[in-house]
Ligand SMILES: Nc1ncnc2c1ncn2[C@@H]1O[C@H](COP(=O)(O)OP(=O)(O)O)[C@@H](O)[C@H]1O
């Protein structure tokens with residue numbers, strides 16, 4: 582594994598097995614610096630396994646070639662806040678350097694939580710708690726931002742606000758961003774490029790050439806959505822019904 586101070590991600594020949602279950606099978610992946618990429622795949626297809634390897638949470642197998650930025654941050658589906666630490670302290674947790682409280686407060690301001698620095702996690706809504714998780718990622722100034730179904734547990738309106746926020750943060754800070762989602766609409770709304778993980782490899786790699794802000798009304802949106810659903814093996818009748 583090579584760590585770099587640019588934002589490129591390059592993976593060659595990544596295989597991950599759990600016992601006899603080969604989850605990633607010689608996977609190759611290149612992410613352009615500063616791009617926003619969505620990763621779709623059926624439940625159990627290995628999306629989280631791939632993210633954990635990119636995040637350095639699982640050791641990379643010796644035979645895989647990985648080039649990863651030195652600063653990587655992850656946001657999970659659950660905000661994972663420590664209930665006995667105030668909001669700012671959750672953001673600042675483990676942060677090296679000086680002036681950590683000020684840096685945490687600035688990050689909280691950026692996610693719209695300027696008034697909640699001193700709050701306890703238990704007093705936050707689900708959307709607010711997830712904003713804290715975003716601030717905690719942001720304050721680390723990641724060159725690679727990994728998001729693992731970060732909005733899946735939120736209600737529809739909160740999710741729409743979070744989409745706008747995450748695009749704003751991406752534009753302002755420019756990390757290479759990889760979001761795992763099982764929501765085709767979310768992938769097409771947010772990403773420049775959508776990947777589909779299947780049978781341990783990237784089975785589809787599709788550029789999203791639709792200007793932002795994107796909406797369901799756009800014919801290109803609907804066409805891409807249909808194509809991705811079919812890549813995911815969703816039957817044509819289901820697609821017609823959902824459309
Ligand atoms: N630590 C682990 N030990 C054993 N099996 C695992 C472990 N982590 C994941 N798996 C298995 O690997 C497969 C892929 O899991 P995961 O990456 O979580 O899928 P996804 O995020 O796409 O739903 C699943 O079959 C899962 O049961």
Ligand SMILES: [Mg+2]
Pocket residue numbers: 628629630
């Ligand atoms: Mg997962």
